[in-house]
Amino acid sequence: MNKVRRSKLEKIAEAITDLKEQLETLQEEEEEYRDNMPENLQGSERYEKADEACDNLYTAVSNLEDAVDCINVATE
Structure with a gap:
């Protein structure tokens, strides 16, 4: 890989x-x-949506970490 693409x-x-x-x-x-x-809202639709959002955000963060790792390997 040349210097320009690596940069x-x-x-x-x-x-x-x-x-x-x-x-x-x-x-x-x-x-x-x-x-x-x-506590009275835990298990509610609002709670479930927040929980699902947390799961999806976790996945997104993990995927971005993987992308950076792959780029770093490519530039070695």
């Missing part, structure tokens, strides 16, 4: 890492929202 990939990996960190913050906020729901 472009490194910039992309940095951008993805920044986005992943923003997504992690939102994931933590959603988890806090879900975890602080009153």
Whole structure:
């Protein structure tokens, strides 16, 4: 891989890492929202939607981590 493509990939990996960190913050906020729901709402549709959002955000963060890992391997 030449220097130009390697540099472009490194910039992309940095951008993805920044986005992943923003997504992690939102994931933590959603988890806090879900975890602080009153007991009478746990098991409700609202709780289930928040829980599903947490799962999906976790998956998204994990996928971004995988993407950065793959880019790093490609630039070695």
